[in-house]
Amino acid sequence: MAFSVPSLVVLVMIFSSPIGSFSCDLPQSLDMGKQETLTVLGQMGKVSLLSCLKDRTDFRFPQEMVEASRVQKAQALSVVHEMLQQIFNLFHTEASSAVWNMTLLEQLLSGLHRQLEDLETCLLQEMGGEQSLLGMEDPTLAVRRYFQRIHLYLQEKKNSHCAWEVVRVEIRRWLLFIHKLTKLIN
Template structure:
């Protein structure tokens, strides 16, 4: 019995990667998929952002998404995951499909889903730690509030073409921040290698 227990413990320890998360491995592929998502968002533009200046709004991109240096590794992974999940939710709606080229939109949603699935292994061991450790308005709640503001804005603007253009540009900012966080995480762990 002691041998079996020792063997199980050894397997658990071996399964922890350099990042310390069970089954978590950030690769260059994760960053490349993120960049492809940005390219798709760039192609989705149907209006000139200048023609929608009257609809501009500062959504208050959370510092947690921009300056991941202040976050612990597990919090940063949770912030990236939540950003991707909320971005997917914004673009995986009926009003969104009416606003965009469906082929590009489908490719974007597929890319976001792929990133989410890749991060699941990193997220599972840390679920629930992010917000409770900081108390009150933790990084995940801040990201959720940010995206709630985006959804309210779309409703207020009745999903107009200009509103979606403003959101497209804002999502490019949010996803660019996610890529930067992923790159930082990969460098911290030394995991970001080609695969």
Template sequence: MALLLPLLAAMVVCICGSVSSLGCNLPHNSVMLSRRTLDLLDQMRRVSPFLCLKDRRDFRLPREMVDGVQLQKAQAMSVSQLVLQQTLQLFSTDHASAAWDETLLLQLRSELFQHVEALQPCLVQATGGDRSAEDPSLALRRYFRRIHLYLKEKKYSDCAWEIVRSEIMRAFS
């Protein structure tokens, strides 16, 4: 899980620093939006993580994205947007609606959607419309696919959702 820290650094640099130099109109409160996202994920805890230790899983965040490889600005933005989109998709399923408090879930979806929307123009500007400059995305999609398969394998149990919620929190924190 220590591998998530460099990804976060890339996301923070991308969203908070280098994006503004591109002339993008990201909200100045994007850091607050991130904090709000973490707060919502924390509030969503329904099961003690200690009760779910047997269900832990290493979802293997792609090493090539975070293991000392310096992402270009366009790649960092692409990775950030993909993480946000995939997280939004994960928490937008019917199974998620059944597992979480609906009010908190709607607030989380709204926060994630705001992040995705705010990053989109900056991604287009950074890549100049060239989507080929942004790939380590296949490995990241596989990472989220492993999360989806894990939930399905565990029949969307409360513990499975708690493990996934914790994983996503680590990815954002």
């Protein structure tokens, strides 16, 4: 997955804003939750990715969610929240339950749920008076479209083990990228 320089700037701003810059205090559990999510996703892999090379695809993560110079705190929180919600929804399906180890899947879903709860309070505070997103397309819509492509891919591949492995690696890579950026900035 290749990111353009403007996209990296946007992603750094969105996902690695120092915790103190938000009007609410994001709990430290959110940062620990990201690490836990990465760990559990890593443990979930049970199919050799080499055997699934033919199933790889580019899900086209939204490169131009927002202009880097116009990112607002509420937008950043909203995008992070939407990403976590979509990941939760993706793995909280009957098809997912049929593929993954239930103990690990429950750990993943529990961790994502805690992170979502932690973010919701801050998101509500930040969104407080902001009605508009500067006339731009809501960046969370781009995230939803990205996850819609993932859902369609899984349907096309009939929720095969290889398809789920490709998705797991995609999500883990994305979360790892976010985690590394936040470690560098903080």
